[in-house]
Amino acid sequence: MSAGRTAAPGAGRWVFHDGDFMPAADVRLSPSLQALQYGTGVFEGIRSYAADSGDAHLYRAHDHFTRMIGSARLLRIAIDHSAAELVEIAAELLRRNGHTGDAYLRPLAYKMALEPGVPFGVRLQGVSSALTIVSLPMGSYTSKDGISCGISSWRRIPDSSLPARAKITGAYANNALATDEATAAGYDDAIFLNQAGHVAEASTANVFLVRAGRVATPAQDSDILEGITRDSVISLLRRQTGIEVERRTVLRSELHTADEIFLTGTGCEIVPVTALDGRPVGSGVPGPITRTVMAAYDRSVRGRDPHDDQGWLTPVHSTPVLL
């Protein structure tokens, strides 16, 4: 998604790498890195937000690390930390980098090198693993006024080939092909159909649509990443408006006849889609349900929902100090 990207001036000086905090400049990785050669890595994107209290807090970090541990299990990547420990490491990294405003963390767990005696080739067993986490300052980067999307001619990789529910680095070549096609055609982002021709997801976001007051999003068996923002939106809509989101097969024609479409993702947050395939979505401006979701999500990430605490926020400065 390219619209209005403004705020990513550079990663912090410190990284967490191979079990320790170190300056990023000291990280040495081999060109023979297995993950580089074969795409055998898994990653997450996690945000932290400046809160009114003056402290920053991580948003749903435990859920992100739990998802990463699951993705890693699929590729036999060993992660030597629990999700709770990884949350503490993430908070410590933000502190070391002085990222007290809105920031972004990118944990990456990956296959590193063949163990002694293991023959050359693509494989998962007999290959060592590593974990690196970087953080960088990052504010909102997508247009809150709406973006344009095109339905991609590239189909989402099916679960039977490379599961979208695991954030596998190599699988993102599929996403890159779609965004490349979309931006070359003048759109801001692509929406994938799956092999069955049903709506899957956007390049790095889940898709929601509103038709006649009902809200739907593709079900978990639609070859999607089970987005944590998607889950937050489903939960916020239920608790704050009583709207129950339908998780089901979504047809392409439903998008073309929708009153509203919006995308959800940790990076892009909540983004209205106001044009699809060169046609306006609904009245061509963000609709009322989209605006409700944007406001609810903003309150949630900033900790302004005191009566709505789901345990989603981890204060950066009051988590244990790791040495």
Ligand SMILES: Cc1ncc(COP(=O)(O)O)c(C=O)c1O
């Ligand atoms: C393909 C894809 N779908 C959906 C999402 C949204 O997931 P989440 O809300 O967990 O960030 C992402 C974001 O990383 C993504 O890459």
